Amino acid sequence: MIDNTPLVRKIGAFVALSDPELSVLASLHKRRRTFVAGRDLVHQGQTEQAAYILASGWACSYKLLSDGQRQIVDFQIPGDFLGLRSVLLHVSDHSIEPVTDIEVTEVLVADLLDAFTQTPRLATAVLWAASRDEAMVVEHLVDVGRRNAGERMAHFLLEFGARLALVGLGNKDGYACPLTQYHLADALGLSAVHVNRVLRQLREAGMVTFRDGFVAFDDYDQLVKFAQFDPSYMDHKGPILR
């Protein structure tokens, strides 16, 4: 391994990368930048921006309705792309807010597309990464469309635990979670008041406790059952492309 950035770890899980491929990948990382929590990096409707790879911290992508409501589409954790879709579609269909202070590395689209020419397997890998992101949005849609508030919250907390576990930031006991109840409300399509009540119910039922920036799974198995959580769509058992 030449490099061991979060992106390499993520993509390497799908495609077994050769040394030349690793160096092309490394050359994509341009400027390193930091953004402070709460100050949007990308605004809905913006054009001509760059994409980023999140190195540390949490961010979220969201859409604002004209009546002021917002829907958080997804949260990003280290190793995830920020704004890749925006850049490909040429206009950002969403905004991106750092949930915490974050560090990112900039990726210029032109460089990314050039890299595809040099190592087409990289294109496949990025397509895979995009598919995986889409799968998460899809699961989120199911959450919001067909689960009640309790199941929705439980499922969300479990899913995030699984995602964080993949990058070494959590396990079946729990994880550090910088989200506010307002973030949860906007992500789950609930009111902040109801989020608070639902969290209390789950806590009193002895399943999860979310407090002081930490999610603690008090009874993981019961929670999995309650949420009908099936992590199979997130499984990846080693490189698929050799």
Next chain:
Amino acid sequence: MIDNTPLVRKIGAFVALSDPELSVLASLHKRRRTFVAGRDLVHQGQTEQAAYILASGWACSYKLLSDGQRQIVDFQIPGDFLGLRSVLLHVSDHSIEPVTDIEVTEVLVADLLDAFTQTPRLATAVLWAASRDEAMVVEHLVDVGRRNAGERMAHFLLEFGARLALVGLGNKDGYACPLTQYHLADALGLSAVHVNRVLRQLREAGMVTFRDGFVAFDDYDQLVKFAQFDPSYMDHKGPILR
């Protein structure tokens, strides 16, 4: 133009394709197959299946919960991929049901990935197509998470009109729509009963009429306003890659 399949039309809207690229694209189309309405082509959890490109008819992709509820993630119309994500992730995270009888052409993943090696621009184009699909799922998520039943229905019908217009199957007067009220319910996260009521309200308000397999926009502008519909995320003004 060597070829004029729905896929070429779709991808050509993003990448200006050269003749060699067109022929690689044409070589992807293998067996032509048909499936009857209601009989799933792909089942959740299935592995090792092929991807398809829809040539005629409508399909939908959905996820089933263990309690029997279902959430329709998206509907596919001619030119759309079926099961591309499943194939990349190696396991299908969803099922696919033909809404009408459909015709598809099979695409073998191996061929697709080979094609990327021969013409990397094709990889970019497919990545773009996947991003566009993801953008639609995202908008769907906003629908379900933050709009009430009336707005949700109105927005959905408008969005579909716009999508169909892109492939010449609809305009601002309306479009042929083979969906049942049950399909709408499962897509919008509502009960079938409520779908019926909401359709009545929209009809009585003089905005849209959905009857006998046809959506008629009675007052397009009013409906756009009511639904807070902003089609900018679907716009594409000619090839982005030259």
Next chain:
DNA sequence: CGTCAGATTGAACAGTTTCAAGCAGCGTGG
């Protein structure tokens, strides 16, 4: 010490679901 973001709780209210019933159209088999 005052302010502000975030969390918490209660009570009234609204939107949506569920249950129940009935109707229309259509294809099938007796």
Next chain:
DNA sequence: CCACGCTGCTTGAAACTGTTCAATCTGACG
């Protein structure tokens, strides 16, 4: 040719889930 069963649509009433409004509380920070 008609009765039957099935799918899809329609409507009303009761029940429930989640929202809104309003108030209070806490800890962090300047």
